[in-house]
Amino acid sequence: MSGRRPFCERTALLVAAASVTALAAAGCASGPRGEGGGEAPAQEPVGRSAPGKSSPFWIDPAGPAVRQVKVYEAQGRTEDAKLMRRISERPTAQWPAWDEPAADIRRAVRGAAAARQRVVLVAYNIPHRDCGMYSKGGAASAEAYREWIGSFADAIGNAPAIVVLEPDAVPHMVDGCTPDQHHPERYPLLAGAVDRLKRQPNTKVYLDAGNPAWLKDPGKLVDPLRRAGVTRADGFALNVSNFQTTASVTAFGTELSALLGGAHFVIDTSRNGAGPFPGDGEEAWCNPPGRALGTPPTEDTGDERVDAYLWIKRPGESDGTCRGGPAAGTWWPEYALGLARRAKG
Numbered sequence: 001m002s003g004r005r006p007f008c009e010r011t012a013l014l015v016a017a018a019s020v021t022a023l024a025a026a027g028c029a030s031g032p033r034g035e036g037g038g039e040a041p042a043q044e045p046v047g048r049s050a051p052g053k054s055s056p057f058w059i060d061p062a063g064p065a066v067r068q069v070k071v072y073e074a075q076g077r078t079e080d081a082k083l084m085r086r087i088s089e090r091p092t093a094q095w096p097a098w099d100e101p102a103a104d105i106r107r108a109v110r111g112a113a114a115a116r117q118r119v120v121l122v123a124y125n126i127p128h129r130d131c132g133m134y135s136k137g138g139a140a141s142a143e144a145y146r147e148w149i150g151s152f153a154d155a156i157g158n159a160p161a162i163v164v165l166e167p168d169a170v171p172h173m174v175d176g177c178t179p180d181q182h183h184p185e186r187y188p189l190l191a192g193a194v195d196r197l198k199r200q201p202n203t204k205v206y207l208d209a210g211n212p213a214w215l216k217d218p219g220k221l222v223d224p225l226r227r228a229g230v231t232r233a234d235g236f237a238l239n240v241s242n243f244q245t246t247a248s249v250t251a252f253g254t255e256l257s258a259l260l261g262g263a264h265f266v267i268d269t270s271r272n273g274a275g276p277f278p279g280d281g282e283e284a285w286c287n288p289p290g291r292a293l294g295t296p297p298t299e300d301t302g303d304e305r306v307d308a309y310l311w312i313k314r315p316g317e318s319d320g321t322c323r324g325g326p327a328a329g330t331w332w333p334e335y336a337l338g339l340a341r342r343a344k345g
Contacts, residue, residue: 057091057162057297057310058112058119064331065316071333084333086340091297092270092311093120093164095329096152098137101125105155118160120297120310123152123197126169126189131177135328142185149193153200160202162266164237164312165193170224171210191229198232204307206266209236211244212252213276213284222259234307235264241313242268243276243284243291250306257305267301269294270311273343286322287335292342315339 060066065088072081096104105121112119125148129138139145156163169190172178178186190207197205207230209221230236236256239249246269253265270293277288293315299308316336318325326332 055091055297056118056299058108058115058117059089059091060094060108061111063088063092063314065336068316068331068333068336080337083337083340086293086343087315087336090311091117091120092314093122095122095124095314096155098125098139098148101148101152102155105152109156109159109161112161113159118162119156120162120164120312121152121156122164122167122312123149123193124167125149126166126186128178128182128186130168131172131179142189145189146192146196149196153196153203156197156200156203158201161200162204162206162308162310163197164240164266164310165197165205165207165233166190167208167237167240167312168210170208170221170228171215174210174215174220174224187224187227191227191232194229194233204234206235206237206307207233208240209238209256209265211239211242212248213242213244218252218256218259221256225260230260230263235266236260237266237268237310237312239268239272241270241285241319243272243274243288245272245275246295246309250303254303254305262305264305264307266308266310266312267306268312269297269309270313270315271339273339283322286319287325287332289323289338290342291339292344293339294343 065084069081069084069088072078072084094104094108096102096108105119108119108121124135125139125145127138127140127142127145130136139148152163169178169186173183173186194205194207197203207225207228209215209225212218215221225236236253238253246267249267249272253267257263257265271291272294273292274290277284277291295309297308297310301307301309316332316339318328318330318332318335320328325335
């Protein structure tokens with residue numbers, strides 16, 4: 001099947017209390033897949049947005065990359081520690097727990113409030129998630145999902161937040177991966193989640209819409225996104241956990257935006273600095289070698305319809321047990337270091 005790759009196994013927030021040497025951090029998103037092909041484009045700059053406090057988005061001080069820097073420093077690996085700061089000093093999205101998201105979100109919200117920054121969250125618990133692939137699962141029932149998304153929204157409260165809603169959920173209905181019998185349940189659940197999250201006064205919501213290597217015709221997404229509530233959201237999200245270039249994603253998003261009456265969108269640039277892996281077809285999405293960090297998170301995109309470049313996929317967390325990788329969402333320091341080493345900026 002040509003499409004997206006599997007997503008998050010668990011949130012890295014759960015490992016906040018882990019020791020520095022415990023590097024098997026649970027993470028998030030293994031992400032959508034897409035086809036490779038063609039030669040890898042020139043790398044995109046990493047230095048556009050300064051790290052740390054200058055970011056409008058919150059940086060988790062307990063993230064796996066932060067802990068990895070400390071390990072490298074303790075081992076005397078000074079140059080590796082310097083490279084890893086290209087990840088640790090950039091804001092990445094938080095993927096709250098599948099069982100009880102509130103504690104994870106409240107911790108992130110408190111941290112963001114202290115820094116006067118906005119938290120970026122991913123809601124990823126739709127029933128029949130990932131259609132049986134690496135990140136299969138999700139809420140046990142429609143009612144359980146409504147309770148979960150309600151707890152998610154309540155924990156945000158009045159805090160400034162961006163929520164990327166249910167990676168894969170709409171595209172998997174479009175490409176046929178999610179069986180037809182689940183569609184009548186999924187559409188109202190997504191639309192209801194948009195409405196519930198938008199009751200929080202400072203929360204922006206972006207419905208996931210895949211990437212241009214997965215669903216090449218944006219017209220196929222229009223009606224499904226509308227049924228899922230995109231007209232009541234703040235827009236849609238593209239390239240989540242994938243490697244497509246910012247230029248190609250922007251072109252796709254601009255076309256889809258026009259079909260949706262000018263909807264805005266955000267782009268995941270976490271690992272697209274060297275573009276997609278050339279070849280391997282459907283395996284191009286899964287821990288491809290030679291990739292690089294992309295443009296750091298920023299609201300300064302230079303495009304009025306692109307609200308932000310975000311690191312939705314947490315760089316360095318595995319896409320799944322392919323190419324020698326650990327389970328999806330598990331922190332993989334060697335892969336993270338490669339992404340950072342090959343980044344420009």
